Amino acid sequence: MVEVNEKRLVDRFVQMVKIDSPSSHEREMADYLRKELEALGFDVEEDDSGRDLLQKLGDIRGAETVRFAGNLIARKKGTGLQTDTILFAAHMDTVVSNKGVTVKNENGVIKTDGRTILGADDKAGIAAMLEAAQLANEQQLPHGDLEYVFTIAEESGLNGARLLDKKKLRAKYGFVMDSGGPPHVVIGSSPAEIDFCIKIYGQAAHAGVNPEDGINALAAAGLGLSNIQMGRIDGETTVNVGVIKGGDKTNIVCDYVGLWGEVRSRNQDKLAWQLAKIQTAFAMACEKFGARFEMEEQPIYSGFNLTEEDEVVQIAFEGVRKAGMSPVLAARGGGSDTNIFNAEGIPSVNLGVGASNDHTPEESVTVTDLVQATRLVLGIMEAVAERAGAGAKA
Numbered sequence: 218m219v220e221v222n223e224k225r226l227v228d229r230f231v232q233m234v235k236i237d238s239p240s241s242h243e244r245e246m247a248d249y250l251r252k253e254l255e256a257l258g259f260d261v262e263e264d265d266s267g268r269d270l271l272q273k274l275g276d277i278r279g280a281e282t283v284r285f286a287g288n289l290i291a292r293k294k295g296t297g298l299q300t301d302t303i304l305f306a307a308h309m310d311t312v313v314s315n316k317g318v319t320v321k322n323e324n325g326v327i328k329t330d331g332r333t334i335l336g337a338d339d340k341a342g343i344a345a346m347l348e349a350a351q352l353a354n355e356q357q358l359p360h361g362d363l364e365y366v367f368t369i370a371e372e373s374g375l376n377g378a379r380l381l382d383k384k385k386l387r388a389k390y391g392f393v394m395d396s397g398g399p400p401h402v403v404i405g406s407s408p409a410e411i412d413f414c415i416k417i418y419g420q421a422a423h424a425g426v427n428p429e430d431g432i433n434a435l436a437a438a439g440l441g442l443s444n445i446q447m448g449r450i451d452g453e454t455t456v457n458v459g460v461i462k463g464g465d466k467t468n469i470v471c472d473y474v475g476l477w478g479e480v481r482s483r484n485q486d487k488l489a490w491q492l493a494k495i496q497t498a499f500a501m502a503c504e505k506f507g508a509r510f511e512m513e514e515q516p517i518y519s520g521f522n523l524t525e526e527d528e529v530v531q532i533a534f535e536g537v538r539k540a541g542m543s544p545v546l547a548a549r550g551g552g553s554d555t556n557i558f559n560a561e562g563i564p565s566v567n568l569g570v571g572a573s574n575d576h577t578p579e580e581s582v583t584v585t586d587l588v589q590a591t592r593l594v595l596g597i598m599e600a601v602a603e604r605a606g607a608g609a610k611a
C-alpha cells in the first residue's frame with residue numbers, strides 16, 4: 218500500500234480549514250487551491266459561475282466586496298496510459314463561516330473548540346485529492362488523465378455544480394469526495410428532490426365582530442397538514458413541511474398561510490405520487506373551508522441509482538480494496554454535486570471522507586480517515602490504470 222505523508226496531509230488540511238469559505242465567499246480558498254494545484258502540475262481554469270450565481274441571486278451589488286470565486290477545473294495529463302479521463306470533485310465552500318476557528322488534534326481526532334464548525338465537509342475531500350496527486354507525482358504512480366473539479370456554493374443548493382459548463386468536462390466517470398461516511402462506503406444512489414410551496418388564501422374578518430364573514434386560512438392549512446403523511450414514507454421516500462407562515466393578529470381571521478416543504482425519493486413515480494397526495498389533501502381542506510389554494514413545485518435536483526453492475530461502482534470498489542478496506546454500496550438521503558454530474562451524463566459516486574457531525578460545532582474527522590481517503594483516491598487512479606493494462610503496483 219502507498220505510504221501517505223501523514224504530517225503533510227494533516228498540515229494541509231488544517232491550513233485549508235483555517236481559510237474561511239462559506240458559500241459564495243470562496244475567493245481565498247480558490248486562490249490557495251490554484252497555487253497548490255499548479256505546483257502539482259495541474260492546468261487550472263476558473264469559470265464564471267461565481268458571478269453568474271451572484272447575479273442570479275440579485276446580489277451583484279456586493280459582488281466586488283464579497284470577493285466571489287468560480288468553480289475550478291484542474292487538468293493533469295496522465296502518465297501516458299490509454300485510459301478514459303476520470304474526475305474527482307469536492308466543494309470549496311462550507312455550510313457556514315468558521316471565522317476564528319481553533320483546530321485541535323486529540324489523539325488523532327481533529328475537531329474545533331466547539332465554537333465553530335470545522336469544515337472537514339468538504340476540506341477533508343480536498344486534502345485527500347491534493348495529497349493523492351502529490352504522492353502520485355513523487356512515487357511516479359501510473360495514472361490516466363485527471364480532472365479535479367472544485368465547486369463553489371454546494372452547501373447553498375449545489376449551485377456551483379449546477380452552473381458549471383459540463384461541456385468543459387471530458388471525464389467518463391466521476392468520484393465525488395464528499396460523503397460523511399467512512400472511506401469504504403460508496404454512495405451509489407441518492408434521491409431526487411422537489412420542493413413545494415402551498416399558498417392558502419382565506420378571507421379576513423374581525424374575529425369578535427363578524428367572524429362568520431371570514432375564512433380562516435390557518436384552519437384550512439391545519440386540516441390539510443393533518444391529512445398528509447410526513448417523515449419517512451418508505452425506504453426511499455421522505456416528505457417534510459418545514460416552514461409555515463401566516464396570520465397577523467389574534468383579532469383577525471387569518472386570510473393567508475404559506476407552507477414550504479420538500480419531497481425526496483429515489484423512485485420518480487413515488488415522488489410524483491407524494492406530491493399528488495399533498496396537493497389533494499390541501500385542495501380538499503381548502504374546499505371544506507371555502508379557501509383558495511395554489512401549489513408550486515420546484516425541482517431541486519434529480520436522483521441517481523447506480524448498482525454493482527455499473528463500471529463506476531466497480532472502479533470505486535477496486536479503489537476501496539486497494540486502500541485495504543472492504544467496500545460497501547449505500548444510499549444517501551441528501552443531495553450532493555454527485556446528483557448534478559450524474560444528471561449531466563457522467564456516472565458518478567459519492568465517496569466517504571470520514572467527516573462526522575458535519576454542519577455542527579461537533580464536526581470532526583480522524584487522521585486515519587484522512588489517510589484512508591487519500592489511499593482511496595490513489596486506489597481509484599490505480600484501478601483505472603490497471604484496467605488500461607498498466608499492471609498492478611502493490
Ligand SMILES: [Zn+2]
Binds near residue numbers: 338
Ligand atoms: Zn459536503
